[in-house]
Amino acid sequence: MSSVFAKRNTVSFVVGFVFSIGLAISGMTQPQKIIGFLNPWQWDPSLLFVMIGAIGIHIVTYPLVRKRHSPILDTKWRVATRKDITPRLILGSAIFGVGWGLGGFCPGPGITSLASGDLPAFLFVGAMITGMILFEKTQRFLKLKE
């Protein structure tokens, strides 16, 4: 195991840690705040402020970082560059949206909430992983182009 390998793993741990603290501080680990954001009649704008905070930083840092020839710990960038809008993208996002509105969890807050020991977090993450495996198993029957 090279040291660059260990450094990448350490970076990932730190990013996961900071990301989850950010989610919790901003209220995103409370599903009622997600559901409230999606309900204009009792609107909870927390998610909007989270997006403003996160995108406000990254929209500035992204082009600055990409001025580098390569990342610090790798030889090339691993960022998606596709521009095509496919049925798979839209259908998948719609299915995700239904689940998001139904439970009030997206993947990050679900994983972070495991630490609470609360049953819904475990039910959600267990079902989410099952759904992910289910897609891998069924995608060849769907005839959706990659």
Next chain:
Amino acid sequence: MNFNQAVYSLIGGGLIGIAVTIMLLFNGRVTGISGIVSSSISKPTPEGLWRWLFIIGMIAGGIVIQATKPDLFVNVSGRGSLAVIIAGLLVGYGTVMGSGCTSGHGVCGLSRLSIRSLMATMTFMLFGFLTVQAVRYFAGGSL
């Protein structure tokens, strides 16, 4: 929602923006949590160990929150176990099909002005909205 909550959400969002910047700068990767979780299972290689460390990092952050400010995990959504399980299945299935979730498409994708991520984000916001309205209309807001 009051002024303090808006400030906390901005600060929390800022932390997320810093986190995804660190991932990009050092590892050259998008912080897409649905992709990280699904690939951690479908590609369990030594090169993919970083995904597991990311997940462990998230849970470690959650443990710190649980120890210091457990009320940040209060769940009064009114959604029962069956609804949460169906929600999880749909979120897992849909995010892998649509190649991303709120982090990968919403935060990282919109920040690099990706048209695919913009379409994905608008779609899941719309369908999330429609679902919340359907639950309100048919079930009075709780399931």
